[in-house]
Structure formats: C-alpha cells, structure tokens
Amino acid sequence: MSCVYKNPNAPTEDRIKDLVSRMTLQEKVGQMTQIELCVATLDDVRNLSIGSMVSGAGKEPLEKAMASDWAETIDRFQQAAVDSRLGIPLAYGIDAVHGNNRFYGATIFPHNIGLGATGDADLAQRIGAAVALEVRASGIHFNFAPCVAVCRDPRWGRCYESFSEDTNIVRKMTSIITGLQGQPPVGHPKGYPFVAGRYNVIACAKHFVGDGGTEKGINEGNTISSYDELESIHMAPYLDCLYKGVSTVMASYSSWNECKLHAHHFLLTEILKGKLGFKGFLISDWKALDRLSEPRGSNYRRCVYTAINAGIDMVMVPYRYKQFIEDLISLVESGEIQMTRIDDAVERILRVKFVAGLFEYPFSDRSLLDTIGCKLHRELAREAVRKSLVLLKNGKNPGKPFLPLEKNAERVLIAGTHANNLGYQCGGWTRYWQGSSGRITTGTTILDAFREVMGEKTDVIYEKYPSPNTLSGQNFSFAIVGVGEEPYAESAGDNSELVIPLNGSELISTIADRIPTLVILISGRPLVIEPWLLEKIDALVAAWLPGTEARGITDVVFGDYEFEGRLPMTWFRTTEELPINKGDNSCDPLFPLAFGLTYKKE
Numbered sequence: 312m313s314c315v316y317k318n319p320n321a322p323t324e325d326r327i328k329d330l331v332s333r334m335t336l337q338e339k340v341g342q343m344t345q346i347e348l349c350v351a352t353l354d355d356v357r358n359l360s361i362g363s364m365v366s367g368a369g370k371e372p373l374e375k376a377m378a379s380d381w382a383e384t385i386d387r388f389q390q391a392a393v394d395s396r397l398g399i400p401l402a403y404g405i406d407a408v409h410g411n412n413r414f415y416g417a418t419i420f421p422h423n424i425g426l427g428a429t430g431d432a433d434l435a436q437r438i439g440a441a442v443a444l445e446v447r448a449s450g451i452h453f454n455f456a457p458c459v460a461v462c463r464d465p466r467w468g469r470c471y472e473s474f475s476e477d478t479n480i481v482r483k484m485t486s487i488i489t490g491l492q493g494q495p496p497v498g499h500p501k502g503y504p505f506v507a508g509r510y511n512v513i514a515c516a517k518h519f520v521g522d523g524g525t526e527k528g529i530n531e532g533n534t535i536s537s538y539d540e541l542e543s544i545h546m547a548p549y550l551d552c553l554y555k556g557v558s559t560v561m562a563s564y565s566s567w568n569e570c571k572l573h574a575h576h577f578l579l580t581e582i583l584k585g586k587l588g589f590k591g592f593l594i595s596d597w598k599a600l601d602r603l604s605e606p607r608g609s610n611y612r613r614c615v616y617t618a619i620n621a622g623i624d625m626v627m628v629p630y631r632y633k634q635f636i637e638d639l640i641s642l643v644e645s646g647e648i649q650m651t652r653i654d655d656a657v658e659r660i661l662r663v664k665f666v667a668g669l670f671e672y673p674f675s676d677r678s679l680l681d682t683i684g685c686k687l688h689r690e691l692a693r694e695a696v697r698k699s700l701v702l703l704k705n706g707k708n709p710g711k712p713f714l715p716l717e718k719n720a721e722r723v724l725i726a727g728t729h730a731n732n733l734g735y736q737c738g739g740w741t742r743y744w745q746g747s748s749g750r751i752t753t754g755t756t757i758l759d760a761f762r763e764v765m766g767e768k769t770d771v772i773y774e775k776y777p778s779p780n781t782l783s784g785q786n787f788s789f790a791i792v793g794v795g796e797e798p799y800a801e802s803a804g805d806n807s808e809l810v811i812p813l814n815g816s817e818l819i820s821t822i823a824d825r826i827p828t829l830v831i832l833i834s835g836r837p838l839v840i841e842p843w844l845l846e847k848i849d850a851l852v853a854a855w856l857p858g859t860e861a862r863g864i865t866d867v868v869f870g871d872y873e874f875e876g877r878l879p880m881t882w883f884r885t886t887e888e889l890p891i892n893k894g895d896n897s898c899d900p901l902f903p904l905a906f907g908l909t910y911k912k913e
C-alpha cells in the first residue's frame with residue numbers, strides 16, 4: 312500500500328491521518344518529547360522516535376562552534392530521526408529572539424523593547440525574515456520566538472523581551488512572525504500553521520498567557536485579573552499571531568489567579584484551541600512540568616497527567632525524557648490520559664512538520680551559511696537601532712538644542728561602563744542565556760561608532776571611568792557617557808530598585824558637572840532618573856539593548872537621521888509608584904508612553 316504520508320502532493324490532513332494510523336503508542340509519545348542536545352543520543356532519537364531537540368537556556372549547545380559545526384551536528388541527529396521506522400524528521404529548536412543570538416558572528420538586532428519603540432511592523436517583518444535565514448543556516452528549524460508578552464511592570468526580568476506595555480503595539484509587532492515563517496496566502500485559515508519554505512522557520516508565540524502581567528513583575532509569578540482584562544490586555548496579540556499562521560505557542564510558567572498556565576485546561580484547550588481555533592502545537596516551557604509539584608520535580612507522573620490533559624502537546628522535558636516517556640505511556644495504558652488526547656497532540660505536531668516541509672527538506676542548506684552576520688543584515692539591524700532610539704532630553708534651555716552633535720568637534724570624551732562593551736549592548740540571550748560582557752561576538756560598540764564617524768581632526772579620548780585629571784584640564788567639546796544595565800535573563804533580571812547600575816548616576820554627575828554631556832542609556836527597561844541628575848544632563852537618549860550595530864546610534868545623534876523612537880513603556884518617576892501604565896488614574900510619569908522628542912519642531 313502506498314504511503315500517503317510520504318507523498319508531498321497529498322493533502323496535509325490526509326498525510327497526518329495516514330501517518331498517525333501507522334504509529335505505535337511509543338512512537339506517538341516520542342513525538343511529544345523534546346530533549347536537550349546535551350543528553351541526546353543518536354540511538355534514542357531513532358529508536359524512541361523523538362519529535363524534537365532543543366539547545367535551551369543555560370546550555371552551551373556546542374562550545375565555540377561555528378554555524379557549520381552546528382549544522383553538521385543537527386544533521387546527524389536528523390539522519391537518526393529519518394532512519395527511524397516511520398522516518399519522521401526532528402524539529403530542532405532554539406531561542407533566536409534577537410538574531411541567531413547563540414552564535415558568534417550572527418547579526419544581533421535590538422531586543423523586542425527597542426523594536427517596540429520603533430512601532431514599525433514592516434521593519435519587524437524584515438527582521439524576522441533575516442533571522443529565519445541565519446537560523447536555517449545553522450540547520451535549526453524551530454525558533455522559540457516571538458515573545459508577545461505585554462509587560463505591565465518594568466520590575467519584570469523579561470521586560471526587554473516584550474515589545475511594549477501597550478497591547479496594540481505588541482499586536483502590531485507580531486508582524487515579525489510573517490518574516491520568520493513567511494507570508495500566508497490570502498484566505499489562509501486562522502489558527503492553521505504556516506511555514507513558506509526552507510528559508511523560513513517554525514515560529515513560537517510565547518508565553519501563553521499573561522506572563523507580562525504578574526504581581527510586582529515577579530517572573531513566573533501570578534497574574535491577578537478578570538478574564539476580560541486577561542483577554543483584552545494579554546491575550547489579544549495571540550489572535551494576531553493565529554491570523555498570521557503561527558505554528559506553535561509556548562505555555563507560560565506563570566499563573567492566572569493562582570492557577571498555573573501549564574495546568575490550565577480552560578485557557579490552553581477551551582480557549583486557545585477551542586474558541587480561538589489554534590491548530591498548531593502547544594509546547595511547554597523548559598522543565599515546566601517539574602514546576603507543577605512541590606518540591607519541584609516530585610510526583611512527576613502526576614505532573615505529566617495534569618499538563619497533557621490540560622492541553623500541552625509537546626514537552627520541553629528536556630533532560631529526563633525516559634522518565635517522561637515511561638510515565639506518559641503508563642498514563643495512557645491506565646486510561647488516565649485518553650488516546651484521543653495523544654492523537655490530538657501528535658496530529659498537531661505532524662501538521663507543523665508537514666507544513667514546514669521537514670519531510671521533504673529535513674537537512675540543513677549550507678548555502679545559507681554566508682547569510683550569518685552578512686552586511687545586508689547588519690544594515691537592517693543598524694536601521695532598527697536608528698528607529699528604536701528615544702530622545703528624552705535635548706538641551707538645558709528651550710531653543711538651544713544640544714543635539715545633533717558636531718562631527719568635527721575638536722576633542723571628545725567617551726566614557727562609561729557601556730561605552731565600549733558589545734556584550735552589554737546585546738543584553739541577555741546573547742551567546743549565553745544570561746548574556747555576557749566584552750567582545751562576545753563581532754560588532755560595533757558606541758566607542759567604535761564614534762571613532763568611525765568623528766573626523767581625523769577630532770581627538771577622541773576614551774576612559775571608562777575618567778580620572779579627575781582628565782575631567783579638569785582638557786577642554787572637551789562634549790562628552791558621551793554610556794551607562795546602563797548588565798545583561799540578565801528571566802528571574803535574574805527581576806529588580807525592584809531599578810537604579811542605573813554600576814554607580815551610573817554618580818558617573819554621569821561627575822562628568823556632566825564639568826563637560827556638556829550626552830547620556831546614552833543601555834537598558835532593557837526604564838530606570839530611575841532622579842530630577843537633580845536629569846537637570847545636569849544636556850541630552851538623554853534611551854537606546855534600550857541595541858545589539859551589535861551601534862552605528863545606528865551615531866547615525867541619529869550626529870543628525871544624519873531623525874529621532875523616530877517613541878517610549879514603548881511608561882517611564883516612571885520612582886519605583887514606589889509601580890506598576891504605572893497609560894490610562895491608570897494616578898498616572899503621572901516622568902515621561903509618558905509614546906513620548907519621544909525629535910529634531911524638527913513639532
């Protein structure tokens with residue numbers, strides 16, 4: 312009998328039905344299992360029909376590996392999957408949240424908060440397409456992006472992964488999905504997964520739902536709200552994702568009114584799959600099932616029972632996958648989980664794999680390798696940096712703007728912890744889960760950019776912490792002070808103080824007391840700026856986490872381009888007033904949502 316599922320011209324739903332009918336329970340459960348590269352073996356991938364692999368947070372996929380080494384390794388595991396009894400290919404997943412950010416040499420775009428400041432849906436789509444190419448070049452098919460969280464409190468350690476506190480800005484920026492996966496044809500059914508081809512990736516809208524609305528911004532915390540508020544503030548962007556054919560959704564670690572999302576049958580199944588009609592697959596977050604019990608990871612069989620019956624289709628286990636497979640098989644054999652639930656999950660997983668063309672093109676396309684960090688992508692990233700900058704102050708006296716700067720100034724001081732630190736510019740999720748400091752990849756720092764732009768005649772002096780001698784005697788035309796946050800990710804970024812780290816305020820004050828100063832703030836969120844400090848500063852630019860292309864900053868501060876960025880987050884005065892969002896009764900911020908000065912008189 313011909314295998315319908317192997318026929319690329321057969322209707323997808325026929326291929327799914329045919330293949331599911333041939334699968335054993337073991338193979339079905341294997342498809343629902345995502346395992347970390349560091350524990351994977353070729354034999355297990357083949358013999359257990361493992362559905363997916365991940366190089367997740369905290370794990371260096373391959374020490375100092377080039378993309379070609381990666382493609383080599385992934386193709387080896389893919390071969391094992393293709394050699395399995397039914398030959399179902401793997402979907403290999405990674406967090407390429409602002410470029411193929413785990414790789415040395417990849418283009419690093421501004422993090423989502425900076426893209427939110429651009430408000431430019433077309434730019435987001437072009438970035439998505441560029442990221443897709445650099446991801447596929449490394450042999451990876453599945454990107455755990457975009458995060459469509461609506462961050463309501465900047466104390467949240469993942470604020471920078473959100474486009475905005477404003478649901479409508481987040482909705483607009485879901486256009487990045489159309490870049491990542493490709494543009495669905497007119498009339499594409501809402502909720503049905505779409506991936507255009509080999510130069511696109513399987514995208515993942517995350518984290519469903521309310522991850523950005525937790526109390527005090529506590530990561531993995533509790534979002535307290537009515538259903539209407541949850542729906543209008545946090546769920547609305549998922550409708551846009553479904554209309555754009557997003558292929559997967561990741562459940563949130565957080566809870567809604569004390570009930571964990573990974574255990575939430577009403578939200579995961581009745582709402583997302585039922586009411587909203589999502590036909591792709593729902594993936595758990597990393598070890599999220601372990602978090603359903605106390606102590607974490609105890610009574611794992613019960614956790615598997617709860618999450619799969621709530622509607623989770625694929626589990627990012629990612630280590631103890633044999634335990635997961637054993638428990639899930641036992642739960643089905645005992646009738647605690649119905650085979651119909653398993654078949655629903657497997658059908659969804661296969662639907663995404665068929666739609667993504669993985670059965671036809673399971674292996675990497677090495678011809679894409681030269682897209683990684685290519686000039687075209689870096690120019691795109693530079694455009695994104697330009698459009699993301701928000702001008703918060705320009706001059707101490709009305710009518711006497713401080714910017715644009717003069718390219719042929721005689722002597723300039725470049726100072727601060729963030730003036731010459733590529734790792735700081737990129738922030739978390741870059742090369743390493745928590746990010747890092749220094750020349751972690753190829754790119755342009757603020758200092759590099761100023762040196763490239765300033766004429767030969769200009770004396771550019773760089774001191775991270777300028778000495779009193781430097782400050783007193785050299786008659787600088789102006790100073791550029793780069794300060795801000797050190798990289799962080801997830802709970803490591805939860806912060807209730809939000810002062811400029813590394814004595815940034817003091818550094819600014821010492822310099823601005825003596826030299827006309829532009830402050831460039833590198834941060835994943837608004838930070839405390841005391842009135843006395845703001846007064847001393849001549850100009851202030853919020854640059855967010857711009858990534859590798861700091862020439863985008865000099866493009867604007869020297870006046871070659873206009874400031875276009877508008878605040879995607881309300882800029883609070885003090886943390887005591889948090890959370891503070893546009894529309895709140897007592898909303899009296901330092902700078903309101905959508906604030907942003909420009910050169911032209913408005």
Ligand SMILES: OC[C@@H]1[C@@H](O)[C@H](O)[C@@H](O)c2nc(CNc3ccccc3)cn21
Nearest residue numbers: 366367368369406455517518596597801
């Ligand atoms: O990297 C995979 C996922 C990522 O896609 C999710 O957005 C994110 O929530 C996520 N977190 C982890 C790891 N989380 C973790 C938390 C505490 C200790 C160690 C790891 C992995 N992942």
